[in-house]
Amino acid sequence: MNIDGEELIEQFYSRVEENMDNGMPYRDAIEMSAVTLGGPIPAKVSQAMAKYQEVIHPQSQLSQEENNDALALLSMGVLWDNTYFTPIEPDPSTPLENTLAESIYLIMKYGREEDGLNKALEANASNEGDVDVRAKAIRRVLGKA
Template sequence: MNRSNEDKIEQFYKLVEENMDNGMVYRDAIELAAVTVGGLITAKVSQAMAKYQEAIHPQSHLSQEEDKDTLALLSMGVLWDNKYFNPIEPDVSIPLENTLAESIYFIMKYGREEDGLNKALEANANTIGDVALRAEAIQRVLGKA
């Protein structure tokens, strides 16, 4: 990933935090920040929102699965990389943009629940990928909610 995308992701999270500091609920803060930063950030947030909706929709196949969070991340990996996602080795990194979308998925899925921050962090810890980086993003947003 190039430095420009890394800067845009950081800009996105700063805007989310500012929006929430100004009284917005996290979902609105995320959507406004995504549109403000634009480009790839908007696309990744849209993907995460779509996957979140699929995971909670009672009629979807994904919502019926026992390990729906891992399957959601795996299926987003297929969409993002146009190949099957394999659990990453510790020395191999996935694009930070994908980690952003995965974080947004957990924030959206667990944010409204009682003790949502801890539930999101626990669900994140039980999946594959960059758990630590996702946890940091989840904490930044739901820690303010």
């Protein structure tokens, strides 16, 4: 069975939603869905979680930066692609899995805050990349939280 990236990501978010519908908190639902689905998803979720932990750690350099979301998203891209880039517009050649990790990062960073859905969507809109795809993912998860 050959599943393309878009179908794999759709399966991932469907499982997250199902887990949340069954009473699981969104973070647990994300982690459980990634592990049970397998493929490249667990690695991307792990990268997003690690970057989230770095940005919220008060002693990290990243947490001290003014525009730490943009730097977090950019630094994840550097790790994935092994190149430095400055995205201008959504890049159709960027793997969907990277956008998934960017979405998970924003969900984790803003999800626990009051009005987290709107804060995550605002942060998403103010950063480069595939804003529409990330917004859809953020709504799917935090809209249920």
